[in-house]
Amino acid sequence: MITPFQKPIPVTRPYLPPLDRFRAELETIWENAWLTNNGPTLQRFTTALEKRLGTPHLSLFANGTLALQIALQALQLSGEVITTPFTFVATTHAITQNRLQPVFVDIDPEFYTLDPNRVEAAITPRTSAILAVHVFGHPCRLEELADIASRHQLPLIYDAAHAFGVEVAGRPIGSFGDLSMFSFHATKLCHSVEGGLLTFADPQFKEVFHYLKNFGFRNEVEVVLPGTNAKMNELEALMGLHVLEQLDPLIEERKRIHSWYLEQLTSVPGLRLPPRHSPHVRYNHAYFPIEVEAGSFGMDRDELYHWMRRHNVLVRRYFYPLVPELDCYRDSTRKQELPVSQQVARRILNLPLYNGLTEDEVTRICEMVVAGSASQHNPRLRRAA
Numbered sequence: 520m521i522t523p524f525q526k527p528i529p530v531t532r533p534y535l536p537p538l539d540r541f542r543a544e545l546e547t548i549w550e551n552a553w554l555t556n557n558g559p560t561l562q563r564f565t566t567a568l569e570k571r572l573g574t575p576h577l578s579l580f581a582n583g584t585l586a587l588q589i590a591l592q593a594l595q596l597s598g599e600v601i602t603t604p605f606t607f608v609a610t611t612h613a614i615t616q617n618r619l620q621p622v623f624v625d626i627d628p629e630f631y632t633l634d635p636n637r638v639e640a641a642i643t644p645r646t647s648a649i650l651a652v653h654v655f656g657h658p659c660r661l662e663e664l665a666d667i668a669s670r671h672q673l674p675l676i677y678d679a680a681h682a683f684g685v686e687v688a689g690r691p692i693g694s695f696g697d698l699s700m701f702s703f704h705a706t707k708l709c710h711s712v713e714g715g716l717l718t719f720a721d722p723q724f725k726e727v728f729h730y731l732k733n734f735g736f737r738n739e740v741e742v743v744l745p746g747t748n749a750k751m752n753e754l755e756a757l758m759g760l761h762v763l764e765q766l767d768p769l770i771e772e773r774k775r776i777h778s779w780y781l782e783q784l785t786s787v788p789g790l791r792l793p794p795r796h797s798p799h800v801r802y803n804h805a806y807f808p809i810e811v812e813a814g815s816f817g818m819d820r821d822e823l824y825h826w827m828r829r830h831n832v833l834v835r836r837y838f839y840p841l842v843p844e845l846d847c848y849r850d851s852t853r854k855q856e857l858p859v860s861q862q863v864a865r866r867i868l869n870l871p872l873y874n875g876l877t878e879d880e881v882t883r884i885c886e887m888v889v890a891g892s893a894s895q896h897n898p899r900l901r902r903a904a
């Protein structure tokens with residue numbers, strides 16, 4: 520008998536560091552009365568990130584969306600940017616906010632990242648950059664994209680909002696491409712309540728970003744660029760520091776949760792579990808996306824979505840609808856065929872995964888999934904559903 524959870528299980532839940540130590544450090548901020556504008560806590564967070572990521576070139580922002588928008592602004596692009604339809608809408612907004620045109624090309628059916636062959640086929644003289652997304656923390660096809668970008672002399676930018684902590688062949692994911700953006704939003708694995716980060720290969724960007732996130736001020740009397748306000752504040756930086764400190768145990772815990780799901784769902788017909796792990800990649804285990812194949816599962820994705828929600832498991836359909844199918848982008852783009860993205864968007868469902876989710880809860884969630892499938896083959900249960 521499947522009973523609903525009494526309290527809703529969200530798809531994600533922010534990690535909160537122990538309050539005592541946080542409070543002690545708040546006192547320092549109170550004493551300093553320095554709340555934003557490159558304060559001492561922000562500088563500490565910057566140094567800690569440099570150490571963790573092994574790169575001297577990074578810049579913190581108020582959020583990931585503004586960070587990405589500013590990255591594209593700094594590159595002074597024009598015309599079109601090749602990107603993915605299977606992402607959070609902020610990826611595309613960062614393009615259009617810069618008065619650039621997104622060109623959506625299809626994704627790889629296994630990892631949901633941009634298909635390099637289609638990227639190459641979509642390049643025209645108007646193409647000015649490639650913006651790819653490490654969806655659900657799975658690295659893009661890095662070598663192929665780098666090769667295409669360099670042959671066509673196009674900047675290669677990664678939306679790495681899902682991928683903090685991921686490493687490929689011992690290299691942090693942010694060291695690939697020209698620029699990478701990370702989001703420190705509360706729903707992300709590593710967070711600062713709200714926050715964003717750019718990592719980049721060219722040290723010249725450091726100064727440009729410093730100006731662009733602070734109205735373009737060089738000093739009290741000189742404004743050198745049409746910047747915005749995208750600074751991270753001291754309270755956010757403090758949260759970021761405390762979460763970052765716990766990153767390795769947080770990833771370890773998520774890895775365990777991941778393996779509980781795998782153990783219990785592997786033999787369920789009609790479910791495609793997250794792709795096999797490559798031995799060269801250190802994953803962050805931030806998400807647990809599954810694909811529902813209605814024919815053999817017995818329910819389609821939307822039926823399973825409603826079934827789970829009725830039982831108080833707040834699963835989410837990331838990413839559905841696809842960005843080019845949203846009202847504000849429906850008419851604005853150079854049309855490409857997107858058969859893989861469309862199929863994935865119809866089938867994808869993210870199960871809850873966050874620090875603090877217990878083995879017992881995962882077991883109940885998995886039993887619920889299995890019962891959902893079974894109910895479709897059983898007329899009595901079917902009525903109850």
Ligand SMILES: *Cc1c(COP(=O)(O)O)cnc(C)c1O
Nearest residue numbers: 582583584607609680702703704
């Ligand atoms: C969260 C997210 C963003 C936006 O980051 P914010 O910090 O919330 O502005 C951008 N792209 C992707 C893929 C995301 O998941």
